[in-house]
Amino acid sequence: MDEQLNHAPCGFLTLSEDGFILEMNQTLLKILNYSHDSLIGQHVNSILTVPARLFSQFYFFPLVKLEQRVEEMYISLEAGNGEEIPVLINALLRKVNERTVLECIIIPMRKRNEFENELLLAKKETEAALKAKHKAITELETTLKKLEIQKQELLELNQQNQKYKIETQKELELARIIQETSLTDPINNDKVQMEVFYNASGELSGDIYGIYQIDQNRYGIILLDVMGHGISSALITMTLHSLFQRLISAGVPVDLVMKELDSHLHKLFDNNEEARHYSTAIYLLIDTERQKIDYANAGHPPALWQDPNGTQYELSSTAPPLGTFEGVVFKTNTFTYKKGGRLLLYTDGVDPLISNYLAPLVRKTVSLPLFQLKQEILQCLNNEKKVDFKSDDETFILVDLK
Structure with a gap:
């Protein structure tokens, strides 16, 4: 690395395609309070905060591979002393000496608070100058000029922040599309009929579900609600999605699916308790040949099963939410059914207590027909929103077993 780039007024970082640090200039090393040898060869995760690691895994690197570049992305680094450093990053994927590398320009964003504090200080100095008659007029003019300069700097900074806000909104919209694309379609055939409703309260959702036909007679249905409904919750739903998709498609037993999801959440936050998230979940394995359903419920609102004669049963929780306690045993419950029964799974954004309106409505x-029941539930949701303006993610799944 040449001397000018090594001591440039911004950080410079070179990564391999799989995220390992190849080179870093002295400016960035000084910002992060690391030595050169301690970082070279390490994965970039070693200088990222926990949310930034998730963000880079599911957004930054996929975007680089898709577009070969990233422009003006906001992310947080973690210095050697544990300090969180907000930065703006521009990255370009290109070939250097027949090797594909990712070159990154990193600009710290800590100056805004300093500018604001300086502006407030200048204002106080100006007011003091006006009140103090013994202050010379030249000092007052100097202070006013300083205030004007700082005001202009703040205006320019606000313009930049507005641009960053617009770009962030675009990135959130892209993330929402990616999240919704991962959702599976309902299955409808001569054995099962399904209807699904999914509505995020914001750009991103903490709800996630999966519907899979494992073989000719078995169907797996899972519904999870990760704590919160912001960016961090959405990122966690995507890590859980890839895991439960693989497990359920392979026909893994119900209790093992829940155990693997629970272990995944514990491992994800082993080194950062403050960032820990938990998730409620319910998983059902339907066998249409044996006419039986295996299920496990980890702190999730109870699913509702209704026999053909209208008798209802709640599939209540038998374990705490995923990610809360180590060593939890997830019990599989089983019941047989008669054809013509109806099943309802939902998150607490639809009905915190099933007795409120869902159970009476289903009965x-x-x-x-199932599609008309879906419309009835949506009408109830709309009526509830007129009374209670609280916003939460809303998801429900309806299943008729023929």
């Missing part, structure tokens, strides 16, 4: 509409 009242036992003869209605």
Whole structure:
């Protein structure tokens, strides 16, 4: 690395395609309070905060591979002393000496608070100058000029922040599309009929579900609700999605699916308790040949099973939410059913207590086709929102077993 780049007024970082640090200039080393040898060869995760690691894994690196560049992305680094450093990063994927590398320009964003503090200090100095008659007029003019300069700097900074806000909004929209694309379609055939509703309260959701046909007679349905409904919750839903998709598609037993998801959450936050998230979950394995359902419920609102004659049963929780306690045993419950029964799974954004309106509505509409029942539930949701303006992610799954 040449001398000018090594001591440039911004950080410079070169990564391999899989995220390992190849080179870093002295400016960035000084910002992070690391020595050169301690970072070279390490994965970039070693200088990222926990949320930034998730963000880089599911957004930054996929975007680089897709577009070969990233422009003006906001992310947080973690210095050697544990300090969180907000930065702006521009990155370009290119070939250097027949090797593909990712070159990154990193600009610290800590100056805004300093500018604001200086502006407030200048304002106080100006007010003091006006009140103090013994202050010379020249000092007052100097202070006013300083205030004007700092004001202009703040205006320019606000313009930059507005640009960053717009770009962030675009990135969130892209993340929302990616999240919704991962959701599976309902299955409809001569054995099962399904309807699904999914509505995020913001750009991103903490709800995630999966519907899979494992073989000719078995179907797996899982519904999870990760704590919160922001960016961090959405990132966690994507890590859980890839895991439960693989497990359920392979026909792994119900209790082992829940155990693997629980272990994944514990490992994800082993080194950072403050960032820990938990998730409620319910998983059902339906066998249409044996006419039985295996299920496990980890702190999730109870699913509702209704026999053809209208008798209802709640599939209640038998374990705490995923990621809360180590060594939890997830018990598989089993029941047999008669054809013509109806199943409802939902998150607490739809009905915190099933007795509120879902159970009576399903019983009242036992003869209605599934798509009409879905419309009835949506109408109830709209009526509830007119009374209670609280916003939460909303997801429910309806299943008729023929």
